[in-house]
Amino acid sequence: xxxxxxxxxxxxxxxxxxxxxxxxxxxxxxxxxxxxxxxxxxxxxxxxxxxxxxxxxxxxxxxxxxxxxxxxxxxxxxxxxxxxxxxxxxxxxxxxxxxxxxxxxxxxxxxxxxxxxxxxxxxxxxxxxxxxxxxxxxxxxxxxxxxxxxxxxxxxxxxxxxxxxxxxxxxxxxxxxxxxxxxxxxxxxxxxxxxxxxxxxxxxxxxxxxxxxxxxxxxxxxxxxxxxxxxxxxxxxxxxxxxxxxxxxxxxxxxxxxxxxxxxx
Amino acid sequence: xxxxxxxxxxxxxxxxxxxxxxxxxxxxxxxxxxxxxxxxxxxxxxxxxxxxxxxxxxxxxxxxxxxxxxxxxxxxxxxxxxxxxxxxxxxxxxxxxxxxxxxxxxxxxxxxxxxxxxxxxxxxxxxxxxxxxxxxxxxxxxxxxxxxxxxxxxxxxxxxxxxxxxxxxxxxxxxxxxxxxxxxxxxxxxxxxxxxxxxxxxxxxxxxxxxxxxxxxxxxxxxxxxxxxxxxxxxxxxxxxxxxxxxxxxxxxxxxxxxxxxxxxxxxxxxxxxxxxxxxxxxxxxxxxxxxxxxxxxxxxxxxxxxxxxxxxxxxxxxxxxxxxxxxxxxxxxxxxxxxxxxxxxxxxx
Numbered sequence: 001x002x003x004x005x006x007x008x009x010x011x012x013x014x015x016x017x018x019x020x021x022x023x024x025x026x027x028x029x030x031x032x033x034x035x036x037x038x039x040x041x042x043x044x045x046x047x048x049x050x051x052x053x054x055x056x057x058x059x060x061x062x063x064x065x066x067x068x069x070x071x072x073x074x075x076x077x078x079x080x081x082x083x084x085x086x087x088x089x090x091x092x093x094x095x096x097x098x099x100x101x102x103x104x105x106x107x108x109x110x111x112x113x114x115x116x117x118x119x120x121x122x123x124x125x126x127x128x129x130x131x132x133x134x135x136x137x138x139x140x141x142x143x144x145x146x147x148x149x150x151x152x153x154x155x156x157x158x159x160x161x162x163x164x165x166x167x168x169x170x171x172x173x174x175x176x177x178x179x180x181x182x183x184x185x186x187x188x189x190x191x192x193x194x195x196x197x198x199x200x201x202x203x204x205x206x207x208x209x210x211x212x213x214x215x216x217x218x219x220x221x222x223x224x225x226x227x228x229x230x231x232x233x234x235x236x237x238x239x240x241x242x243x244x245x246x247x248x249x250x251x252x253x254x255x256x257x258x259x260x261x262x263x264x265x
Numbered sequence: 266x267x268x269x270x271x272x273x274x275x276x277x278x279x280x281x282x283x284x285x286x287x288x289x290x291x292x293x294x295x296x297x298x299x300x301x302x303x304x305x306x307x308x309x310x311x312x313x314x315x316x317x318x319x320x321x322x323x324x325x326x327x328x329x330x331x332x333x334x335x336x337x338x339x340x341x342x343x344x345x346x347x348x349x350x351x352x353x354x355x356x357x358x359x360x361x362x363x364x365x366x367x368x369x370x371x372x373x374x375x376x377x378x379x380x381x382x383x384x385x386x387x388x389x390x391x392x393x394x395x396x397x398x399x400x401x402x403x404x405x406x407x408x409x410x411x412x413x414x415x416x417x418x419x420x421x422x423x424x425x426x427x428x429x430x431x432x433x434x435x436x437x438x439x440x441x442x443x444x445x446x447x448x449x450x451x452x453x454x455x456x457x458x459x460x461x462x463x464x465x466x467x468x469x470x471x472x473x474x475x476x477x478x479x480x481x482x483x484x485x486x487x488x489x490x491x492x493x494x495x496x497x498x499x500x501x502x503x504x505x506x507x508x509x510x511x512x513x514x515x516x517x518x519x520x521x522x523x524x525x526x527x528x529x530x531x532x533x534x535x536x537x538x539x540x541x542x543x544x545x546x547x548x549x550x551x552x553x554x555x556x557x558x559x560x561x562x563x564x565x566x567x568x569x570x571x572x573x574x575x576x577x578x579x580x581x582x583x584x585x586x587x588x589x590x591x592x593x594x595x596x597x598x599x600x601x602x603x604x605x606x607x608x609x610x611x612x613x614x615x
Contacts, residue, residue, distance in 0.1 A: 118451040
């Protein structure tokens with residue numbers, strides 16, 4: 001479904017701030033894979049996601065999505081096939097527009113936008129029934145402006161919007177990190193539900209190791225622009241946080257626990 | 266007094282179309298577009314030139330609208346493809362249009378390339394065409410009789426201009442309302458609200474900005490074309506400060522009528538444009554103020570429309586807080602006295 005081939009990216013090239021963000025990244029996801037990505041700050045996780053979504057272009061390398069070479073396609077063309085949820089709950093929705101208008105924009109993601117009503121009767125029913133699956137009572141607030149919703153509600157809405165048109169791949173960039181623990185759990189469960197319902201191919205970045213272990217069938221660990229560890233479906237079932245940490249230590253020869261910013265256990 | 270207000274309503278309705286254009290760029294797209302000062306004159310220049318060449322005023326006005334659309338699109342291109350700052354793209358387009366407008370009006374002159382103004386004194390305009398149809402209906406007489414009964418002395422010669430302008434403005438309002446609710450319209454609004462989000466939903470924000478600014482300036486030029494026909498002249502300087510007038514209308518309207526829905530906001534913008542004209546006309550009647558002070562008065566009106574709502578909101582909040590505080594302390598006192606009596610009763614029971 002998704003194939004990254006030898007992706008390279010360097011920021012601020014030939015300056016003192018030069019930083020190798022991605023170093024020969026190779027990754028392949030087959031249809032229905034749910035891969036969780038962990039790694040310290042600056043490991044290149046978000047850069048990798050931004051490459052896939054088209055927000056950044058790689059210096060070298062090739063990106064294939066659903067059998068097509070999308071390396072040179074601009075972001076807005078690619079996003080017909082890609083669902084995205086950002087870390088910031090404010091980023092995924094338009095605050096001054098209503099819930100139904102936001103959903104209408106998500107609805108036309110894989111279609112051509114025309115001069116016809118964004119929200120008609122038929123669509124409103126569809127939006128209402130989809131919102132019911134969130135159990136947040138949003139289906140009765142279709143005309144409320146999204147700016148009035150709480151962070152958790154907005155993130156749930158973003159998630160629904162991202163999966164609304166069954167994208168070829170779903171990209172989640174620490175989408176529960178800005179929420180309080182109970183809200184984060186709600187969104188995590190919702191993620192599980194929505195992904196399982198449509199068997200979506202998913203790539204999820206997280207700082208929360210437990211979440212990385214609980215969700216998905218594969219796990220990768222990144223460090224300094226490289227994928228340093230890949231855990232397959234069978235292995236992942238028996239994986240624990242302790243095992244992950246000792247694995248990191250074995251590969252990098254550094255102690256993982258000493259770095260507080262690295263991971264939330 | 267009445268004639269001054271009547272005149273400002275007529276002009277206010279014409280400027281309301283321009284204000285709707287400014288609303289589209291400033292508010293909907295969140296793009297401070299200064300092209301307006303130039304595209305307003307372009308509309309006037311194109312319409313006046315074509316009318317002078319003998320075209321039907323309706324065709325001349327329609328072409329003016331298209332020229333405005335193109336001007337807006339170029340500003341959009343400068344910003345999105347040329348990566349020029351929004352303010353600067355607008356200013357560049359504005360000064361470029363100054364020369365273009367001189368050239369357009371120059372087409373009517375045989376001995377010079379540019380021309381700073383075109384009088385339309387005896388030419389047919391949309392308004393005179395409509396007047397020919399409107400006058401025999403006898404509506405003027407009916408209205409004037411009614412107003413003279415109310416004791417109004419200076420009666421307007423015709424109500425036709427207000428009639429046709431009201432129809433046109435309402436039509437445009439409905440088109441804008443409808444457009445902003447279409448799929449393209451939703452995407453344009455989202456472009457002004459959250460670019461990152463709408464891009465992740467497969468919308469080309471560059472194209473949307475270009476279309477949005479085109480639509481905005483089409484309305485502005487349309488308004489300019491109508492104003493030239495209303496005032497019976499097109500002038501190279503008529504666009505100066507137009508952006509501020511548009512902005513004033515938007516701000517005044519929003520402050521008075523609110524922005525709850527699109528339908529309400531577009532109404533607010535139109536009403537704001539008319540109110541602005543009336544306030545200006547009334548201010549000019551003050552003895553020590555002169556027509557030259559118009560721009561200063563405009564600035565004062567905009568400043569007050571920006572500051573006064575803040576002041577009132579603060580006062581309202583303080584009053585609300587004081588009231589809530591009193592209610593709470595009253596509740597507390599009440600529960601204290603209740604506790605007290607309970608204690609006393611308990612003791613006397615013993």
